[in-house]
């Protein structure tokens with residue numbers, strides 16, 4: 239068994255945003271459990287001591303250091319990237335000393351689309367000695383610690399992937415940044431046990447070709463017959479703020495099938 243942990247669940251500028259005093263940010267300032275850092279997840283084998291647990295992260299958001307400390311992570315073995323926007327790669331620099339001090343200089347395997355890797359190299363050129371880069375083709379797969387990761391194209395920046403994550407017990411699709419799914423991707427994930435998808439906006443979607451609103455995420459997830467739907471990459475305060483308390487009340491109509499992900503939430507897969 240493996241655990242899938244939400245390291246961060248916010249879009250772009252986090253909740254609270256340093257410049258924002260909307261009700262959603264005020265709520266997260268008053269209760270740190272409701273704060274959201276930028277989006278990323280971690281997959282690890284369950285039940286092994288921390289220093290022997292194979293560990294893979296998807297994306298290295300700017301908050302990576304705090305997220306890794308919060309989860310008590312002492313090492314990371316591999317990184318997959320969804321794409322190379324700042325909110326998904328900004329914390330890669332935190333891994334430089336992991337390579338130097340823990341891995342004795344052994345490069346960290348890093349995977350993503352050719353476009354994503356190109357963007358990462360441009361931003362983090364000084365870390366080229368730390369990273370062992372491997373491009374994944376669209377629909378290509380990578381197996382790590384008995385978990386299969388399949389890179390499925392989504393609608394966002396060029397070269398953005400969602401990852402179909404398959405263990406012996408669970409099929410989970412993780413797509414933190416996407417508009418409506420391309421037809422082939424949608425077909426491949428139909429009927430997944432767990433769908434974790436972009437739910438950036440509450441109601442009005444400013445970028446309908448690149449992101450989902452909460453309502454669109456739920457509608458597409460239900461149409462795909464996903465077993466359980468987790469909303470992630472949530473802004474909570476673009477256009478019209480929504481507090482966590484209001485969101486939970488809104489989601490009650492789905493009888494537990496739809497849940498707002500939280501930073502630090504772990505599920506078994």
Ligand SMILES: [Zn+2]
Pocket residue numbers: 254255258259260261262263264474475479
């Ligand atoms: Zn706000």
Ligand SMILES: [Zn+2]
Pocket residue numbers: 321323394395415
């Ligand atoms: Zn993005």
Ligand SMILES: [Zn+2]
Pocket residue numbers: 249250277323325326414415471
């Ligand atoms: Zn993003």
